[in-house]
Amino acid sequence: MELRRVVVTGLGALTPIGNTVEEYWNSLINGVSGAAPITYFDTTNFKTKFACEVKNFNVEDFIDRKEARKMDRYAQYALVSTEEAVKDANFDFDTLDKDRVGVIWGSGIGGLETFQEEVMNFAAGNGTPKFNPFFIPKMIADIAGGHISIKYGFRGPNFTTVSACASSTNALIDAFNYIRLGHADVMVTGGSEAAVTIAGMGGFNAMHALSTRNDDPKTASRPMDKDREGFVLGEGAGALVIEEYEHAKARGAKIYCEIGGGGMSADAHHITAPHPEGLGARNVMLNCLRDAGLKPEDVDGVNMHGTSTPLGDIAESKAIIEVFGDHAYTLNLNSTKSMTGHLLGAAGAIETIASILSIKHGIVPPTINHFTDDENIDPKLNFTFNKAQKRDMKVVMSNTFGFGGHNACVLVKKLDM
Structure with missing residues (x-):
């Protein structure tokens, strides 16, 4: 069976450094940090008092107030980023066959804030079970994809992938495969997360996973730096419209790039720590290259998982x-x-978007906050430290690795590759 080609025709982003794709990209290439003191709740008793929150966002600018109240923030973020991506794809909805358009979304946690609020309200009410009737449909991790399909009438394949921090990359790979195998012509895919909550911060702090650099939050996320001491929690969403090549060409769509392949693997090592020699990371990149039919020397760049954790970066x-x-x-x-x-769970989506835009613009966003080399990391590697670099990017890989040892990698390339 000959596999169909798949291209990207729409992008949407809602991030801590920009609420549109254009804002996000401009912040990336200018090295803007999204870290700041948390505004959602009182952090007095928390070890970490900062995060990368979405800023200047009013959901009622996009979603009716009554409807928005039925959604957790992670689902609101999904709808807003998808709206930008669908507009960018510029469909003629009068001729679009919606039976051939699906939605595969990714979220590592889903409606954590909703779950937290309902349980806290229950406890404060002396055990009286007065739960919000929207508690379950607000909380469940699959509901974002449901909202997207309902809004646009997309009746194709629809489900959610949950693989911790690899979730939205897994969603993209699944969507890619559904198109190239002929099960759909268009897929909306991506991921969203809204875990900057009491439970989210408290849980990750208990694991000693987060940076506690409260005196200097903007430099707290410092991948590959010797003094990194944990990741900075972020929130937001990224959405991509992907499409069968001939379908896109026939309607005169703007095409950003082609999806070359996707790889998956498992560390089979530990519930939170990566394999110390990067075995799963090695395998997922090799699997991705094999799927794309490309050689290692064909690749120009890798958007690393690079969380700023002591073990993971090495x-x-x-x-x-x-x-x-x-x-x-x-x-x-x-x-x-x-x-x-x-x-x-949204990391893979927004990082794939960054990879796509680096191909479009010929610029590689930097890894900011590098101050001191780590003797355990080869200093001859070019991590694009502190300043964006111009380069003709033809092929870029994007890595995402999740708790449980889940690894996913996607490769994007110029259409004429």
Whole structure:
């Protein structure tokens, strides 16, 4: 069976450093940090008092107030980013076959804030079970994709992927496969997360996963830096409209790039720590290259998972050297999490968008907040530290790794590759 080609025709972003794709990209290439003191709740008793929140966002600018109250923030973010992506794709809805348009969304946690509020209200009410009737449909991780399909009438394949921080990359790979296997012509895919909550911050602090650099939050996310000490929690959403190539061409769509392939693997090692030698990270990149039918030397850059954790950055750097060999030293590597923080299940979507835009504009966003080399990370690797670099990017890979050892990697390339 000949696989169909898949291209990207629409992008949408709602991030801690920009509420549209254009704002997000401008912040990325200018090295803007989205970290700031938390505004959602009192952090007096929390070890970490900052995060990368979405800023200047009023949901009622996009969604009717009554409807918005029925949605957790993670679902609101999904709808808003999808609206931008669908508008960008510029469909003629009178001729679009909605039976052939699906939605595969990713979220690592779903409606955490809703769950937290309902349980806290229950406890404050002396055990009286007066739950909001929208509690369950606001909380469940699959509801964002449901809202998207309902809003636009998309009746194709529809489900949600949950693989922690790899969730939206897994969603994109699934959507890609559904199109190239002929099950759909168009898919809306991506991911959203809204875990900057009491439960989210408290839980990650208990694991010692978060940076506690409260005196200097803007430099707290410092991937590959010797003094990194944890990730910075972020929130938001990224949406992509992907489409079968001939379908896109026939309607005269603007095409950003082609999706070349996707890879998946498992560390099979530990519930939270990466394999120390980067075994799963190595395998997922090799699987992605194999799926794309490309050689390591065809790749120009890798948007790393690069969370700013002591173990993770080392393991991923080792894996890159093992996969790419001497070519690793010619790659532009970067971690946009240095600016956005870690959006958990939405990370893969917004980082794939960054990779696509680096191809479109010929610019690699930087890894900011680098001050001191880590002797455990090869200093000859080009991590695009502190300043964006111009480069003709033809092929870019984007890595995402999740708790539980879930690894996903997607490769995007110029259409004429």
